[in-house]
Amino acid sequence: MDRNIRSVDDVLSLLDGLFAPGADRWTADGADWWDGFYADRSRPVPFFVAKPDENLVSYLDRGLIVPGRALDLGCGPGRNALHLASLGFEVDAVDLSPTALDWARDRAREAGADIRFHHGDAFALAASGALGGPYDLVYDSGCFHHLPPHRRISYLGLLERSLAPGGHLGLTCFAAGAMGSELSDAEHYRRGGLGGGLAYDPESLRRIFAGLEERELRRMHDEPEEAPHFGEAFLWTALFRRPADAPTGPVRLGTA
Structure with missing residues (x-):
C-alpha cells in the first residue's frame, strides 16, 4: 500500500511523476532527455550559439544591473554565464544535463572564464x-517555461533562499500567442505533459512574481543571425528586483 505523502516535497515529487519522461520532467528523466538534445553540438538550434541574450546585455549596458554574484539557472552550453563572467561577475551555473555542462565547461576553458558549474536539480x-x-542576480534564459505548474512553488522557494535584498531576477520565457502551450494548468495534468513548454502573458508573470518589483517587461528583440547577441521575438524578457528592505531569510515572493 502506497501511503507515503508526509510533506510538500512528497507532494511535488508525486506531481512530477504525472508527467511523461522528457523535457517536462524536473528529474533524472528530464536530464536524460536534455542530454540527447545537447548531444549534437552542430544542430541548428537558435540558443546553441555562443552569444548572450540581448536583454541581458541591455540590462548591463544601461546599468540596471551591475557586477556581483550571479546564478545562471538552466545554463545549457553556458553562453550567458560566460558573458557575466567576462564582465566581472562571480558566477555559479547549474543544469540538469551533464552533456550541456560538458559543453559549457569547454567554452569556459577556451575563454579562460572562472565559472563554478553545478550538475543537478537547482531546487x-x-x-x-x-x-x-545570496546572489545579486538570478538569471534564467528558458528554464522557467519548462517547469510544470507545481514547480513554480519550488522556483519561488529558490528565490526566497538565494536572491539577495536588492538583487534581480532576469527571465526569458515563451510568449503567449507566439510560442508554447496556452492550455490551463489543470489541463496539463490531465494530459501528462507541457506540450513543449508553457506560454505566459505579462499579467501571469506579474501575478507569479508579485513579491518582486517590476523593472522591465517586454518582448525580446529579434536579432539577425550575424548580430553579436541572441534574440527571438517569441520570448518575453523580464527584469524583477527584490526590494532592498526585504528581510533576510524566506519571504512570500508569490504574494503581493
Missing part, C-alpha cells in the same frame, strides 16, 4: 546549501 541544490548565495 535541491539551493535547499541543501550546495549553491552559493
Whole structure:
C-alpha cells in the first residue's frame, strides 16, 4: 500500500511523476532527455550559439544591473554565464544535463572564464546549501517555461533562499500567442505533459512574481543571425528586483 505523502516535497515529487519522461520532467528523466538534445553540438538550434541574450546585455549596458554574484539557472552550453563572467561577475551555473555542462565547461576553458558549474536539480541544490548565495542576480534564459505548474512553488522557494535584498531576477520565457502551450494548468495534468513548454502573458508573470518589483517587461528583440547577441521575438524578457528592505531569510515572493 502506497501511503507515503508526509510533506510538500512528497507532494511535488508525486506531481512530477504525472508527467511523461522528457523535457517536462524536473528529474533524472528530464536530464536524460536534455542530454540527447545537447548531444549534437552542430544542430541548428537558435540558443546553441555562443552569444548572450540581448536583454541581458541591455540590462548591463544601461546599468540596471551591475557586477556581483550571479546564478545562471538552466545554463545549457553556458553562453550567458560566460558573458557575466567576462564582465566581472562571480558566477555559479547549474543544469540538469551533464552533456550541456560538458559543453559549457569547454567554452569556459577556451575563454579562460572562472565559472563554478553545478550538475543537478537547482531546487535541491539551493535547499541543501550546495549553491552559493545570496546572489545579486538570478538569471534564467528558458528554464522557467519548462517547469510544470507545481514547480513554480519550488522556483519561488529558490528565490526566497538565494536572491539577495536588492538583487534581480532576469527571465526569458515563451510568449503567449507566439510560442508554447496556452492550455490551463489543470489541463496539463490531465494530459501528462507541457506540450513543449508553457506560454505566459505579462499579467501571469506579474501575478507569479508579485513579491518582486517590476523593472522591465517586454518582448525580446529579434536579432539577425550575424548580430553579436541572441534574440527571438517569441520570448518575453523580464527584469524583477527584490526590494532592498526585504528581510533576510524566506519571504512570500508569490504574494503581493
